[in-house]
Amino acid sequence: MRDFLTIRTVEIVVCLLLLGLSVRVMMEGVRLGAGWSERGPQSGLFPFALALIMALGLVTVLVAAWRERATRPFFEAPEEWIDLLKVGVPAGLAIALTPTLGLYISSGLYVFAFMAGYGRFSWLQALFGGLLVPAGLYLLLRYGFNIAMPMSPWYRQGILPF
Amino acid sequence: MEALDLLLIGFAQIADPSRMGFVLLGVVLGLLVGVIPGVGGTTGVAILLPVTVYLEPLSAIVMLAGIYWGAMYGGLITSILFAVPGNPWSVAVMFDGRPLAMQGKAALAMSAGFVVSFVGALIAAILFTFFALPFAELALSFGPPEMFAVLLIAFGTFIGLGGAPAKAAIMIAAGFLLSTVGFDVVTGQPRLTFGTITLMQGFHFVPITIGLFGLGEVLYNASERYKVQIEEMTRAAKLGFQDVLESVKALFRHFWLVVFSSLLGFFTGVLPGAGATPASFMSYGVAQKLSKHPEQFGKGAIEGVMAPEAANNAAGTGSILPMLVLGIPGSPTAAILMAGIFMWGFVPGPRLFVEQPEFVWGFIASLYVANVAAVVICLTATPLLALMLRTPYAILTPIIVVLCIVGAFAIQNSMLDVWLVLIFGVLGFVLRKLAFPLAPLVVALVLGAPTEQALRQSLIMSDGSMLIFFERAISGPLTVAALLLLFLPLLQLLWRRYRGKPDAAAAASSG
Structure with a gap:
């Protein structure tokens, strides 16, 4: 892991991906018309020019990364990516579940699971946290500020108030 | 003294107990946000933005700005104690703050930091008070070419003074491109939507x-x-x-250094696009050059804490000036404040000074109040703030993530915005690891539409000739300055080649 996943490799991969994206945008710019009409610049001119600037910058960074000899590993220690996954995966899941389960249920599950799993809190404490956070949010957003949040399917059926 | 009279009006506005309460609330929230690892001032302001729709405009802006100021003080604590700078502008303070903490002088380093933060912010607030009106009057005479020239300066500073020209250019172009997604402002044609309806609404910068x-x-x-x-x-x-x-003694020993750093910070901050980060590094460099014992820098010199801290607080205050006067935010936080001003029904720009003097001067008066509050809280309650750090990580982290979802969704009730948080969160992590600057992307995303509009209007005025930017009395020098900034890294590169230092030149081009 340390040896092949270096800052340099990641930089090259990211630059190539972005370079692909900027070429795609340039093509789109040409399709929209990247020239001048009698009404001034056409719709595609600015996207085209910006994608070109981006591509030039990317090539500069790419060349520098290619020549780089003294690179560092992307993750200096295994703890880095282990902790990243332990924190990042639950956060990603919480976000991914919000459209289907609604904010209040997904955030409750998330706080509960993270406290019990990552934080090694007791089940009771985690349950308390998992109920308290969404309840506090509900009171604040629903009654305090009247801001709408994504709701659960049971809300639409009239079974739950959130 | 017109400015002083107006400032008094501002103080009268802010003296209202509930508004005063919002200033204090903002400062306290900012201090907490600054201390807690994982949320910076920018995030704090962004998450709270939707909530402010329900407040009256002056209370809303003083609270959000209070978060910004508070976070600047709070970031100092983590920077010195844990060498975890919560914000990029707290990095320079770490060079000497951290060694001081290792020598057991963390308390001295922190209190010196707080005291100079206050002095820096105070000097900046005074300059703000007296520069605001002349700037606004000058800005009233600006047409599209002048606006475009100032916008160009903003991007020039990111590229010329940011330290990583190629990466800054990529981020600016990316931000601009994101802003062009949706309908073309002039022809009404959908652009870069790749046939999807979801992308037609464009990207809002708050979720990003x-x-x-x-x-x-x-x-x-x-x-x-x-x-x-x-x-x-x-x-x-x-x-x-x-x-x-x-630390007060140290302040008087290095009084002129602090004053100089504050001035440097303020004027760097006013430069649209520069903000607090380059200001803090520049004044650290100056402090080292002026010092009688430069060899002690990096080993725990108190000047190494004082100079960048004074500069970054002054720059933070200064960076609000172009946002308020021209509608050009110099930092992501200023961009969010500007979005707020739109949301509350006002338009940032010189006319704001004429049409809403109570709002503008109330805000300026809050600069003084917020900084007095921040320094008093810091000097008395740092142990309490540090206690926040003992809040278990496993409780804080999910709360922060959930608040991110809430803030992103609330801005325009769109599920796409929640997905954007996830996508740009991962992207932000990778780009940060690769030392790409993130601020230019956000600022370019916000300024994309006004820049394109200013450019197109100017070209319509001149029948398509680019010379219009050089011919007019104000836009001419501004455009030249912007181009100099844009090409500064290239000029430096050529100069180093000429002097025969190929290694340094290669290092500069790789940044």
Whole structure:
């Protein structure tokens, strides 16, 4: 892991991906018309020019990364990516579940699971946290500020108030 | 003294107890946000933005700005105690703050930092008071070419003074491109939507900011977590009266350095696009050059804490000036404040000074109040703030993530915005690891539409000739200055080649 996943490799991969994206945008710019009409610049001119600037910058960074000899590993220690996954995966899941389960249920599950799993809190404490956070949010957003949040399917059926 | 009269009106506006309460609330929230690893001031302001729709405009802006100021003070604590700078502008303070903490002088370093932060912000607030009106009057005479020239300066500063020209250019172009997604402002044609209806609404910058600075920061902190022993260091967070006295003495010993750093900070901050980060590095460099014992820098010189801290607080205040006067935010936080001003029904720009003097001067008066509050809280309650750090990570992190979702969704009730937080959170983590600057992307995203509009209107005025930017009395020098900034890295490169230092030149081009 340390040896092949270096800052340099990641930089090259990211630059190539972005370079692909900027070429795609340039093509789109040409399709929209990247020239001048009698009404001034056409719709595609600015996207085209910006994608070109981006591509030039990317090539500069790419060349520098290619020549780089003294690179560092992307993750200096295994703890880095282990902790990243332990924190990042639950956060990603919480976000991914919000459209289907609604904010209040997904955030409750998330706080509960993270406290019990990552934080090694007791089940009771985690349950308390998992109920308290969404309840506090509900009171604040629903009654305090009247801001709408994504709701659960049971809300639409009239079974739950959130 | 017209400015002083107006400032008094501002103070009268802000003297209202509930508004005063919002200033204090903002400062306290900002201090907390600054201290807690994983949320910076930018995220704090972004998450709270939707809530402010329900407040009256002046209360809303003083609270959001209070978060910004508070976070600047709070970031100092983590920077010195744990070497975890919560914000990029707290990095320079770490060079000497961290060694001082290792020598057991953390309390002195922190109290000196707080005291100079206050002095820096105070000097900046005074300059703000007297520069605001002349700037606004000048800005009233600006047409599209002048606006475009100033916008060009903003991007020139990111590229010329940011330290990583190629990466800054990529981020600016990317931000601009994101802003062009949706309908063309002039022809009404959909652009870069690739046939999807979802993309036609375009990208709102708040979810992207929350992703890059909120979730991205959470992920970055997670991976750095194993390095920090929080429990051990929180015990060092005690400020005695002796430390405060000592730091006031240090302030008078290095008084002119602090004043100079504040001035440097303010004017760098006013430069649209520069903001607090380059200001803090520049004044650190100046302090080292002016010092009688430059060899002590990096080993715990108190000047190394004082100069960047004064500069970054002054720059933070200064960066609000172009936002308020021209509608050109110099930093992501200023961009969010500007979005707020639109949301509350006002339009930032010179006319704001004429049409809403109570709002503008109330805000300027709050600069003084917020900084007095911040320094008093910091000097008395740092141990309490540091206690926040003992809040278990496993409780704080999910709360921050959930607040990111809430803030992103609330801005326009769109599920796409929640996904954007996830996408830009991961992207923010990777880009931060690769040392790409994130601020230019957000600023370019916000300024994309006005820049394109200014450029197109200018070209319509001149029948398509670019010379219009050079011919007019104000836009001419501004455009030349912007171009100089844009090409500064290239000029430096050529100069180094000419002097025969190929290594340094290669290093500059790789940045």
